[in-house]
Amino acid sequence: xxxxxxxxxxxxxxxxxxxxxxxxxxxxxxxxxxxxxxxxxxxxxxxxxxxxxxxxxxxxxxxxxxxxxxxxxxxxxxxxxxxxxxxxxxxxxxxxxxxxxxxxxxxxxxxxxxxxxxxxxxxxxxxxxxxxxxxxxxxxxxxxxxxxxxxxxxxxxxxxxxxxxxxxxxxxxxxxxxxxxxxxxxxxxxxxxxxxxxxxxxxxxxxxxxxxxxxxxxxxxxxxxxxxxxxxxxxxxxxxxxxxxxxxxxxxxxxxxxxxxxxxxxxxxxxxxxxxxxxxxxxxxxxxxxxxxxxxxxxxxxxxxxxxxxxxxxxxxxxxxxxxxxxxxxxxxxxxxxxxxxxxxxxxxxxxxxxxxxxxxxxxxxxxxxxxxxxxxxxxxxxxxxxxxxxxxxxxxxxxxxxxxxxxxxxxxxxxxxxxxxxxxxxxxxxxxxxxxxxxxxxxxxxxxxxxxxxxxxxxxxxxxxxxxxxxxxxxxxxxxxx
Amino acid sequence: xxxxxxxxxxxxxxxxxxxxxxxxxxxxxxxxxxxxxxxxxxxxxxxxxxxxxxxxxxxxxxxxxxxxxxxxxxxxxxxxxxxxxxxxxxxxxxxxxxxxxxxxxxxxxxxxxxxxxxxxxxxxxxxxxxxxxxxxxxxxxxxxxxxxxxxxxxxxxxxxxxxxxxxxxxxxxxxxxxxxxxxxxxxxxxxxxxxxxxxxxxxxxxxxxxxxxxxxxxxxxxxxxxxxxxxxxxxxxxxxxxxxxxxxxxxxxxxxxxxxxxxxxxxxxxxxxxxxxxxxxxxxxxxxxxxxxxxxxxxxxxxxxxxxxxxxxxxxxxxxxxxxxxxxxxxxxxxxxxxxxxxxxxxxxxxx
Numbered sequence: 136x137x138x139x140x141x142x143x144x145x146x147x148x149x150x151x152x153x154x155x156x157x158x159x160x161x162x163x164x165x166x167x168x169x170x171x172x173x174x175x176x177x178x179x180x181x182x183x184x185x186x187x188x189x190x191x192x193x194x195x196x197x198x199x200x201x202x203x204x205x206x207x208x209x210x211x212x213x214x215x216x217x218x219x220x221x222x223x224x225x226x227x228x229x230x231x232x233x234x235x236x237x238x239x240x241x242x243x244x245x246x247x248x249x250x251x252x253x254x255x256x257x258x259x260x261x262x263x264x265x266x267x268x269x270x271x272x273x274x275x276x277x278x279x280x281x282x283x284x285x286x287x288x289x290x291x292x293x294x295x296x297x298x299x300x301x302x303x304x305x306x307x308x309x310x311x312x313x314x315x316x317x318x319x320x321x322x323x324x325x326x327x328x329x330x331x332x333x334x335x336x337x338x339x340x341x342x343x344x345x346x347x348x349x350x351x352x353x354x355x356x357x358x359x360x361x362x363x364x365x366x367x368x369x370x371x372x373x374x375x376x377x378x379x380x381x382x383x384x385x386x387x388x389x390x391x392x393x394x395x396x397x398x399x400x401x402x403x404x405x406x407x408x409x410x411x412x413x414x415x416x417x418x419x420x421x422x423x424x425x426x427x428x429x430x431x432x433x434x435x436x437x438x439x440x441x442x443x444x445x446x447x448x449x450x451x452x453x454x455x456x457x458x459x460x461x462x463x464x465x466x467x468x469x470x471x472x473x474x475x476x477x478x479x480x481x482x483x484x485x486x487x488x489x490x491x492x493x494x495x496x497x498x499x500x501x502x503x504x505x506x507x508x509x510x511x512x513x514x515x516x517x518x519x520x521x522x523x524x525x526x527x528x529x530x531x532x533x534x535x536x537x538x539x540x541x542x543x544x545x546x547x548x549x550x551x552x553x554x555x556x557x558x559x560x561x562x563x564x565x566x567x568x569x570x571x572x573x574x575x576x577x578x579x580x581x582x583x584x585x586x587x588x589x590x591x592x593x594x595x596x597x598x599x600x601x602x603x604x605x606x607x608x609x610x611x612x613x614x615x616x617x618x
Numbered sequence: 619x620x621x622x623x624x625x626x627x628x629x630x631x632x633x634x635x636x637x638x639x640x641x642x643x644x645x646x647x648x649x650x651x652x653x654x655x656x657x658x659x660x661x662x663x664x665x666x667x668x669x670x671x672x673x674x675x676x677x678x679x680x681x682x683x684x685x686x687x688x689x690x691x692x693x694x695x696x697x698x699x700x701x702x703x704x705x706x707x708x709x710x711x712x713x714x715x716x717x718x719x720x721x722x723x724x725x726x727x728x729x730x731x732x733x734x735x736x737x738x739x740x741x742x743x744x745x746x747x748x749x750x751x752x753x754x755x756x757x758x759x760x761x762x763x764x765x766x767x768x769x770x771x772x773x774x775x776x777x778x779x780x781x782x783x784x785x786x787x788x789x790x791x792x793x794x795x796x797x798x799x800x801x802x803x804x805x806x807x808x809x810x811x812x813x814x815x816x817x818x819x820x821x822x823x824x825x826x827x828x829x830x831x832x833x834x835x836x837x838x839x840x841x842x843x844x845x846x847x848x849x850x851x852x853x854x855x856x857x858x859x860x861x862x863x864x865x866x867x868x869x870x871x872x873x874x875x876x877x878x879x880x881x882x883x884x885x886x887x888x889x890x891x892x893x894x895x896x897x898x899x900x901x902x903x904x905x906x907x908x909x910x911x912x913x914x915x916x917x918x919x920x921x922x923x924x925x926x927x928x929x930x931x932x933x934x935x936x937x938x939x940x941x942x943x944x945x946x947x948x949x950x951x952x953x954x955x956x957x958x959x960x961x962x963x964x965x966x967x968x969x970x
Contacts, residue, residue, distance in 0.1 A: 614778040
């Protein structure tokens, strides 16, 4: 198809330029070539399939693993102008699901969780739909959450087959060469090689730093000083909802910054208020779990601080990618205290089924249907894997996760350039690095961070105080009357 | 929602009340026992008004409030407000609208109405600025569809002006700028992101639970106002399907069947509805609790002689009269008759 993509971009979205990689990917898709795209966070992944849908008028099915965030994606697509959008997930109740399934052909963009596609009746329904483009978002989940944690993701190869092998776009923000190959293998692309568009992981405008704290108290003190001083909007990431709330309270009490906690356990309305306040510049800092970020379209986040270290380097790169989307200098800080490692190890223990439970369920297979948590075990049981094999799979998964965590810890303790270390993980070349704005190994950041803040982190003009208008003015502002 | 604040609002300095029973009434756990205690605590109007809310642990709250000298707790975990507790109760209730406006949440799903109204305001606000690029809220599939169809059907009716006028009128009539302020901060719209309950509570030096209850009361008032507006009006559709039954549907069926019978017989209902006799009793007790005294046939369900004996032997505190004690005085007394008598007495005492 010969299309002037820039004209279409202007027509549908009002932008003059594509972000790096977007045009090449669209060109491949319009030529009917399956594509694997590695685009950084904020690289404009949504626009790709939305523009494809607008140009071809075809139906687009997007498989996404993050059920809780799928509604944010629907909102985002609506925000960008598409109205025939729906999310088909287990978060819907029985009746809602039935109505949506009955009217599936009315939607052009259908978000669906891999669990939903595992239901034969839903898959059959989808198979009759004439899918123009199958998008597999967060495609790295095939490998990262892999064989043990999202068995339904592994079925996507069969799903694609059942949908009539539609044109497929696999997208991820971070993927090592091993993971990329794993994605292609699982989707049965062993022979017909899809096109690959790989954008650099490196974000040159983000300064990398980490601080090893003696204990929790030292960490809180460091955080307090940073939050009080650093200019602009920031996100602080936590592994625990409770601690996100506690630290937000502490920062509100002890600093003059406006801070709120945000996590998946909050009701929707509250999350929406906080998200909007942050985007409107009424909030300085959000203390968040990884649930925060997807629906956030804020370019001028100046810093990301990790209060807890993430489970792996991929997650870290994704999360720090939420600062500096405006390409201006920004800062990533990881605060680490040696016990933090155990918090992540506990999480690993919690997410991988205990072998005693597996043993019991193998002997009492009826109980496999009792709880959705047993889904993974049920998958292997149904597949006919022996208990010993499943044990091996889980052991291996655990070892891999521990290895990933060790890589993350090594990043903190790395005696050399952090950027080199980070990019090495993705086999990315770092030869053209700017050493004057790189990481705390190349400069005395921790001795001089206040000057760094003055020099590089600029307050954005969008930052404003929380609304203090009279209620009459608020109503006049909300509903603009035309005389 | 924070249970401490609720205990201070719904507690009494003259009557011992169980935290658990109060909590169950507010979230609408409609067992006959919970409803019975809601009747005794004069909380029937608030049954289910805080549906779906999560509360803290009863014992911890009791301990905290009693340590602060705000309540006294007896060995059955019933509490009474102290003088200091009563002062805070007075302060909290003064911050709220009259409590009857929380009662609207007992008859309508006000919370869901508020969500729909906030979403509708966002859509209309952005529309008034001709802005199509914004993050819409999402309330779930049905309400999202409802809002979508509502907007398509009504967008030619100068919605920005209608919202503007409705809210200006409604909030002016409150005659209280602070409450009007609390209301508008629940909204989201063009370059306006409102406040959460804790941000508002912080700026007004009060408790987040007070703000949450104020919101429910204000949206309850607004809902009633919309229903009284000349029909048809575009806001009416936002209230569709939100009515809650006062008596559960099944209890209502049983009660109506009983009332329609020429010669009322419980056995006949058991046979007709294919339910257990104890379930029929529970349904009738629920109906007795929820219906006005004059509309419930106490006389045909309590033997005249039993009624007379109960009247003669009743203690001052009928509400806490134990069945075992009453049964000693009135041979052959059934629990069903006993409970109906207690309900009758409580209701007529209220009427006095």
